[in-house]
Amino acid sequence: MPTYRRSVVPVKAGAAKLPLVAIVGRPNVGKSTLFNRLTASRRSIVGDEPGITRDRIYGEYEWLGRHYRLVDTGGIVPDDPELMATEIFTQAKVALAEADALVMVVDARTELARPDYDLAQLLKRGGKPLFLAVNKVETEGLAAEAENFRRLGISNVFAVSSEHGQGVGELLDAIAEAIPERADEVEAGEESAAGQTDEEGEEKDDKKIRTHGEFEQRETAVAIIGRPNVGKSTLLNALTGTTRSIVSPIAGTTRDAVDEVVEFEGQTLRFVDTAGIRRKGKTKLMAEKMSVVMARRHLEAADVALVLIDATEGVTASDATIGGYAHESGRSVIIIVNKWDLVTTGRTDGKKPADREIFEQQVRGALKYLDYAPVIFLSALEAIGRERKGMTRVLREVVAVAKERRKRVSTGAMNRFLEKIDFQRAPVPMAKRIRIYYMTQAAVAPPTFVLFTDRNIKLHFAFERFLENQIREAFGFKGTPVWFKVKARNAGDKG
DSSP states (O other), X not given: OOEEEOOOSSOOTTGGGSOEEEEEESTTSSHHHHHHHHHTSOOSOOOSSTTOOOSOEEEEEEEXXXXXEEEEOOOOOTTOOSHHHHHHHHHHHHHHHHOSEEEEEEETTSOOOHHHHXXXXXXXXXXXXXXXXXXOOOSHHHHHHGGGGGGGSOSOXXXXXXXXXXXXXXXXXXXXXXXXXXXXXXXXXXXXXXXXXXHHHHHHHHHHHHHHTOSOOSOEEEEEEOXXXXXXXXXXXXXXXXXXXXXXXXXXXXXXXXXXXXXXXXXXXXXXXXXXXXXXXXXXXXXXXXXXXXXXXXXXXXXXXXXXXXXXXOOOHHHHHHHHHHHHTTOEEEEEEEOTHHHHSSOOSSOOOOOHHHXXXXXXXXXXXXXXXXXXXXOHHHHHHTTSTTHHHHHHHHHHHHHHHTOOOOHHHHHHHHHHOOGGGSOOXXXXXXXXXXXXXXETTTTEEEEEESSOOOOOHXXXXXXXXXXXXXXXXXXXXXXXXXXXXXXXXXX
């Protein structure tokens, strides 16, 4: 069975030993802005709409040579009966329980309200170091007003501007003083700093390396993508054995990308639950538009994409568009048909149970460009209640396609392969035929082949498909797209 571990973003050696600071508060007070400033990232989506952050978002920051973990929580309104508010509060309580210190954020430009008092009382009962950050203080007048918030009964009050950084240093000084330094923290901080130095020093080279696919694979990033409400968050929870993502019947519940690390058969897999991708015309709220942009970015940063399809709705045009994003970006792809149990057993609509072979034919027909992607049928919701039933196959497929994505074929083997191909069988017009002198694999992730030919023309789609099929038959490359580049060899070049 796979083993699971919790992680922060980004993963650094020893990070789990670092002290954790939780940022809490009511909706739209600037928690995510403070989180992004401290972590020097745009990890959390920020906007004027309340309730943008919903799941727990982790990061890391350094202050005066000491390293800390940081968690951004959704806006908390105690005793709110709404489904989403209750789920956000549940996520926040997990952060409160594991935190070493708490920062309650309030908006200096608003009046104190009953939810502020209720939240302050809740936080004080925990007995942990508690700090009040009166946010959005950009003028001297507002700084004076910040003293009014002492009525919440929190002694450590700081007037700050998360957007501009004013007063944040004083807040961090107080947090550092309140959390005693532990022996294991010192070691973890040194490891984290070393990892950060390596990352900063290699950032430019790493981008170049990733472009060409030649890099040491420390972990495999897996983006879970799909339309809203197809079960992406449920799948993440099933794969990781946690309640890391909020799950609800409300489409668009996930906005920030939520990730978790799984250790499986010696491999490190980072699963990222992304927001549901809608068509541009269907996204109206700023938060929804930003979450779709972030989902596309996380897809681009991944090695493998799990494209989720809702079995109860079949393959839609939106599914085809999302699958196209993954294919065109060069990610390896696994197609997941979720909610399969709802169309095979216990049907109440009078229809016959779905046949797996027929459904897969429909998937293949609608997503012809993903013919290389394996298809897995499962019920992520059932897996949560039945010891992750069916998840081992998903994990093994992820490991397998990630390995295929980094496979390299030697030039000698490739040229021996070329000698055996009968190109006359390729359904290509004579005017579009080319002569291949030799071929070499120039890159991995995705596998990229350079063809040295007699003419510098774009490969005819039928010829490209024929050649790709021959390569897959000979060398595999399951689950990953194969790319080609053409270079004309000079007539005088004897090679």
